[in-house]
Amino acid sequence: MKRFVRSWAAVAVAGLTLTGCGFGGDDGQSGGGRTLSFLVPSYSDGTKALWEGIIADFEAAHPDINVELEIQSWDNINDVVRTKVQSNAAPDILNIDAFSGFAADDLLYSADEMVSANTVADFQQSFADNASIDGTMYGLPLIASARTMFYNIELFERAGVAAPPKTWDQLLDAAKKVAGLGDGVYGYGMPLGSEEAQGETSIWTFGNGGSWTNGSTIAVNTPANLEAVTFMKRMIDEKATQPDPGASDRTPMLDVFIQGKIGMVVALPPTVGQIAEKNPSLTYASAPIPTKDGQPMTLGVADHLMAFKNKGDKQEAVKTFLDYVFSAPVYTKFVDTEGFLPTTKSGAAALAGKKEIASFLEVLPNARFYPSTNPQWATTQGAMQSLMGQIGQGKEPGAVLDEIQAKANG
């Protein structure tokens, strides 16, 4: 019987430790300087085929360089990268949202080490600035996304809301009117679940002139932020939002909007395509996001390409490949197919006539970004994702902001 206990204790050890840590292989190191490992997230069902096409064309033109593509879901990619870095097997090129943590550990090439001067000069200035730390650019902005408010025209007409709201007070009023229709219809969709709590919250705080940094340090509980979050709680308490916003993730909530059950949501460029696919009969329009005083503002998000300083002389191969990726025809096709916004001047010129993204390109000049160049931002964002929704579960805004600040400080 003792043996029985001992063997189960061994099973317990195995179970615990196997879930506790993972080991990445030593891939990406083989093949000398001419094989590039390239790790990307999946933006849509077509991402894999899109990259494969680009790589096939590139390899046809450069037979001496071999690009090995690895695709991961957004859920996994952070864990995959961390595991690879921890086991000294970082990919040569990585596509992800934030680069500052890698830059802080001095793992990355700077932009002028990984692409030619012409490519660097082609990035729109705001995106280049957003990809720089202390004047050195480490990330190459690959795609951009901006937000606008989508509203359901039919629900607005039935509720007697004449025009899309511009200020918070108008928004609260319009949302309550739409919610008053009853029958499972909600006013404003507020996704404070772990998927996108940082995005929704930033829309409100930035719309009040707030910010997540105080120069070089993360500052969460500032008067402007507190006022914005308090107003969010007021929206929830006055039943202007869907029930339980604290546990609502963005993707399923946008589906409820697409079904025609929510009056207003803040949405992003790919939403246009999702509506066309899932419910083309939905009557909706988009308008700038309401802010406290009606000043135009949008949340800009950029994802970046970055290159790791790995062993072996791969820098020239990296440069050749990335210059190819950012050449106007290749880049425009990528952004256009994925339905995002271009970050290069040549790309913006090429896509200027595309009407699906016209309303987003229009708000882009007023874009505010996450402070993603701050190395603490990744932790802050994680804390927001896991904690911000508590305002929808009765917790006081100030206490929640303090809790996030504590996590950010480490």
Added chain:
Amino acid sequence: MMTNQLMQVPAPAISARRQARRDLVAAFPWLLPALTLIVTIVLFPAGYLVWTSTRDVSPVGVDRGSAGFDNYVTLFDSPALGRVLLNTAIWVVGVVVVTLLVSMALAQFLDKAFPGRRLVRLAVIVPWAASVVMTSTVFYYGLDPFYGVMNQFLVDFGILNTGFGFTRQPVPAFLVAMGVAVFVSLPFTTYTILAGLQMVPREVVEAASVDGAGSVRTYWSVIFPVLRPAIAVAVLINIINVFNSLPILRTLTGSIPGYDADTTTTLIFKYIQQDRQVETASALSVVNFVIVLAVIGIYLRVVRPMRDE
């Protein structure tokens, strides 16, 4: 010296010990694959886990050197830890006790001959055959307040006025998760106890009834003692399994903000994925392991389930 020893220790003992050593050497090549497996998948990861828990690992995975016990200090400073430990206790005790009671009743029922028993026995296995993530996801979407069929059912039958967010608030979501955990633990537990029941000799039960024992007396005095080892196995494996269970809670309570619906196991993953603190997660894993060992130790000590009657 040599002669002295030979004189003091009886000769057969030495040769027996030598024989044992020789046997061990002879057996070693045959044990090697199993030992290699144990070292690579059990001991090395466990050691690496403990090692990581004392390192300062940056959010992107660079090892910045030793951290001493800082990670443990960070862990025990966390204001959420008390609630999470309490949740873990409620989770393990609640799920295991309810599972055991329901399984004992269910096994008793399945042990009786009745028409269609084969079909019912098969039905009990189904939750086990389905992946836990799948089962949890079915419950998650079924209970969705906007379009879940279970909510719709409750509304259509007039039990609720509008859909209720069962999985949107910490306490109801945690209770739903416990229900699902019981549901998926039933098949294994029931069958383990059923196997035990089949070992009860018919004659003994008949003898008890001839002696005039009622069914309750027969169960506790005759059947239950035979079941003890089976129940012990079921409880032990359930404790380990439920304690380390991640998919159910992650699926059902994952989108809930804060830590009110977390157990230590889900907290490990929040440390990794949201806070990007592999080292704190490692520290918590070590603590988790110590807790599960302690719980099993106390169970074996207090309940003495392996005691031979």
